[in-house]
Amino acid sequence: xxxxxxxxxxxxxxxxxxxxxxxxxxxxxxxxxxxxxxxxxxxxxxxxxxxxxxxxxxxxxxxxxxxxxxxxxxxxxxxxxxxxxxxxxxxxxxxxxxxxxxxxxxxxxxxxxxxxxxxxxxxxxxxxxxxxxxxxxxxxxxxxxxxxxxxxxxxxxxxxxxxxxxxxxxxxxxxxxxxxxxxxxxxxxxxxxxxxxxxxxxxxxxxxxxxxxxxxxxxxxxxxxxxxxxxxxxxxxxxxxxxxxxxxxxxxxxxxxxxxxxxxxxxxxxxxxxxxxxxxxxxxxxxxxxxxxx
Amino acid sequence: xxxxxxxxxxxxxxxxxxxxxxxxxxxxxxxxxxxxxxxxxxxxxxxxxxxxxxxxxxxxxxxxxxxxxxxxxxxxxxxxxxxxxxxxxxxxxxxxxxxxxxxxxxxxxxxxxxxxxxxxxxxxxxxxxxxxxxxxxxxxxxxxxxxxxxxxxxxxxxxxxxxxxxxxxxxxxxxxxxxxxxxxxxxxxxxxxxxxxxxxxxxxxxxxxxxxxxxxxxxxxxxxxxxxxxxxxxxxxxxxxxxxxxxxxxxxxxxxxxxxxxxxxxxxxx
Amino acid sequence: xxxxxxxxxxxxxxxxxxxxxxxxxxxxxxxxxxxxxxxxxxxxxxxxxxxxxxxxxxxxxxxxxxxxxxxxxxxxxxxxxxxxxxxxxxxxxxxxxxxxxxxxxxxxxxxxxxxxxxxxxxxxxxxxxxxxxxxxxxxxxxxxxxxxxxxxxxxxxxxxxxxxxxxxxxxxxxxxxxxxxxxxxxxxxxxxxxxxxxxxxxxxxxxxxxxxxxxxxxxxxxxxxxxxxxxxxxxxxxxxxxxxxxxxxxxxxxxxxxxxxxxxxxxxxxxxxxxxxxxxxxxxxxxxxxxxxxxxxxxxxxxxxxxxxxxxxxxxxxxxxxxxxxx
Numbered sequence: 001x002x003x004x005x006x007x008x009x010x011x012x013x014x015x016x017x018x019x020x021x022x023x024x025x026x027x028x029x030x031x032x033x034x035x036x037x038x039x040x041x042x043x044x045x046x047x048x049x050x051x052x053x054x055x056x057x058x059x060x061x062x063x064x065x066x067x068x069x070x071x072x073x074x075x076x077x078x079x080x081x082x083x084x085x086x087x088x089x090x091x092x093x094x095x096x097x098x099x100x101x102x103x104x105x106x107x108x109x110x111x112x113x114x115x116x117x118x119x120x121x122x123x124x125x126x127x128x129x130x131x132x133x134x135x136x137x138x139x140x141x142x143x144x145x146x147x148x149x150x151x152x153x154x155x156x157x158x159x160x161x162x163x164x165x166x167x168x169x170x171x172x173x174x175x176x177x178x179x180x181x182x183x184x185x186x187x188x189x190x191x192x193x194x195x196x197x198x199x200x201x202x203x204x205x206x207x208x209x210x211x212x213x214x215x216x217x218x219x220x221x222x223x224x225x226x227x228x229x230x231x232x233x234x235x236x237x238x239x240x241x242x243x244x245x246x247x248x249x250x251x252x253x254x255x256x257x258x259x260x261x262x263x264x265x266x267x268x269x270x271x272x273x274x275x276x277x278x279x280x281x282x283x284x285x286x287x288x289x290x291x292x293x294x
Numbered sequence: 295x296x297x298x299x300x301x302x303x304x305x306x307x308x309x310x311x312x313x314x315x316x317x318x319x320x321x322x323x324x325x326x327x328x329x330x331x332x333x334x335x336x337x338x339x340x341x342x343x344x345x346x347x348x349x350x351x352x353x354x355x356x357x358x359x360x361x362x363x364x365x366x367x368x369x370x371x372x373x374x375x376x377x378x379x380x381x382x383x384x385x386x387x388x389x390x391x392x393x394x395x396x397x398x399x400x401x402x403x404x405x406x407x408x409x410x411x412x413x414x415x416x417x418x419x420x421x422x423x424x425x426x427x428x429x430x431x432x433x434x435x436x437x438x439x440x441x442x443x444x445x446x447x448x449x450x451x452x453x454x455x456x457x458x459x460x461x462x463x464x465x466x467x468x469x470x471x472x473x474x475x476x477x478x479x480x481x482x483x484x485x486x487x488x489x490x491x492x493x494x495x496x497x498x499x500x501x502x503x504x505x506x507x508x509x510x511x512x513x514x515x516x517x518x519x520x521x522x523x524x525x526x527x528x529x530x531x532x533x534x535x536x537x538x539x540x541x542x543x544x545x546x547x548x549x550x551x552x553x554x555x556x557x558x559x560x561x562x563x564x
Numbered sequence: 565x566x567x568x569x570x571x572x573x574x575x576x577x578x579x580x581x582x583x584x585x586x587x588x589x590x591x592x593x594x595x596x597x598x599x600x601x602x603x604x605x606x607x608x609x610x611x612x613x614x615x616x617x618x619x620x621x622x623x624x625x626x627x628x629x630x631x632x633x634x635x636x637x638x639x640x641x642x643x644x645x646x647x648x649x650x651x652x653x654x655x656x657x658x659x660x661x662x663x664x665x666x667x668x669x670x671x672x673x674x675x676x677x678x679x680x681x682x683x684x685x686x687x688x689x690x691x692x693x694x695x696x697x698x699x700x701x702x703x704x705x706x707x708x709x710x711x712x713x714x715x716x717x718x719x720x721x722x723x724x725x726x727x728x729x730x731x732x733x734x735x736x737x738x739x740x741x742x743x744x745x746x747x748x749x750x751x752x753x754x755x756x757x758x759x760x761x762x763x764x765x766x767x768x769x770x771x772x773x774x775x776x777x778x779x780x781x782x783x784x785x786x787x788x789x790x791x792x793x794x795x796x797x798x799x800x801x802x803x804x805x806x807x808x809x810x811x812x813x814x815x816x817x818x819x820x821x822x823x824x825x826x827x828x829x830x831x832x833x834x835x836x837x838x839x840x841x842x843x844x845x846x847x848x849x850x851x852x853x854x855x856x857x858x859x860x861x862x863x864x865x866x867x868x869x870x871x872x873x874x875x876x877x878x879x880x881x882x883x884x885x886x887x888x889x890x891x
Contacts, residue, residue, distance in 0.1 A: 189393070209401070
């Protein structure tokens, strides 16, 4: 009671409009969103802007790995094979973002559905559903990925599968907690007295009310996925030639760190910037969507 | 003699205490203990008692939200249990509820128009969009809300307006019995009076029966024909309103009535 | 001891900065609380009755500001120097809120929480603190006080928790206790006991401000009543005069709309049309005019000022009772 603002019915457009307003007031989140937009644009347009292609070897350079210069158009420099780093970095960013978005989408859909159902149904069903999650969590994950890679060969789709297979677990736990809390709310009880079947209650009442949390954690999952993909690539299990990703570029750059530091700096800088911006945005979304604020 | 809509006999509801031991719960809390209750068509029955007396649990059992340990609930001559899906569906169409927290009983992510429409479709079967919105508008007007408020969200409305919306949701499918679980307890005094009047009006207009659960004896006295007094899950007194209030038989009823503060600073009471 | 009022609030305004503009929760309210008296503040949601005291004692939410003068026994609480406020709050001035679970820390035993109040301030030492806790629990008629000292808040019932919260507020033997809806969440029998406890404290010399919407409770304990509507005081009077002949149409309507056990049952309750204005809603004239059965043209255009005559004051262009000329 002490210290609470009086109920202000001076808003309209519902809770999403409120959240949008709060988000717009958060400078850090807006800046982060701007950075992300810029990075996405760069990833889409970068390779088009440069005169070089992704795997084009520039034989005119001596040595093949040359530092950044404006003169020859290799704005980020070239790698050991004479390929332009600028184009490769933005191509790699494309791949990293694609993997991250798709894998996150998969894990969100599966995780949210799983968690919402378990949390709402409660009791033994909840128990069994969450035991499945616990067991999968306990699996040695790298082991699992390596086996998959060996069995199915290396492909982009495999990476989605591997990352998605793990990503949904945390989302399921988080959503299940929220759903459990929602189950006790009176409007859910009201829906039960209307005779609505469980799947309709979950779809119409539980999911929209956990959407805020889901969005926040999805935004915070994306950087985790990018990092994980980078890690896989670093180990040589990720994307393969001719595709490249930020992780691969960082791995390659790390090898040449002493002789050609630009090979590490450029992709690392982009990766760090992307992760930072996503985290800021995720934080901002969490603050904006938290109904207890304001 | 008007039709006896609801007949409750020997209803007992209990909950396990302190979770389950290895071989089952370590004890039972009996929330409702052998309660008998009748509601006839057009009648308003008030259930009074203090917190923990089981009145809310009783309401939930009648609504099919908790499974009773023993006893029977009969709706319009047909016994109802949680396992009888068809019977439960029928009862749900004809028995609706208004809860205590006006804002909390409405989905914050749905407009009140959508909440009322959902009830209409869930209870009354598929309806064409145009017809559905028309009926929503009519029902909102009937509970004293401007139909234009259908596009508002619960947090944009006052407590009284939300409770009216909740009542609209409850009556849109024309139930026969409205269960009010402390429906006016969370409202301001002046708004309480409006909602009490509204319930009375709806009763008169539609022949709606009421099962009015409240700890506020004065409101119950105003609104109800029959009164049931609950104490620790048991009915300690039951009877016509005037009789129970004017000449309470049970000491607990007397204690309850004595404890109600009179809005009258007569010298004797100070 | 000075002869002036214990608490004096002059032209207090409480505002909140929101994205949609400034919300004025309390609009230039002045009132006094005399030593040993029980003042009831009656109002509904949005009347500003809680914010009035939260603002007076520096307890507003982050976006709230309080302007005006608040003097406690002569000391300025809202001045530039936070000293008098910090010194008074929690010692000479006690506060009790509606939900006792908010006042009590869930993970500490009751006894420990009570003792902390006096130990932290260095007012008493260990043994004396323990004795004072027992004394206070007895004063609030807590059953089995010795056992309660060792128990945790969740082991107590709602009524017992509220009594513990009151005991906590009384630990420092304050001169003024402000209780915001202390009995609203309680059963009617427990409510009667808690009101009895407060009345005994009042009889023993404590000044009490009781913020409530329950007129029955007011009748049972208050000496004076101030009625608030839309951030202003619309009427104040000694309790008997208010109940016998309310001057402001809102007060009269409020009294008429409460169902009672001792009057015949009517077909309809005398409700008030419309609803209270939203916090922040600005109306040109009297805030109650849209709902007032006695409203005149003047009421809609000009805000009535609060004028006093003897013990009564009224802010209305068309009062139901003539309270007389200013004396």
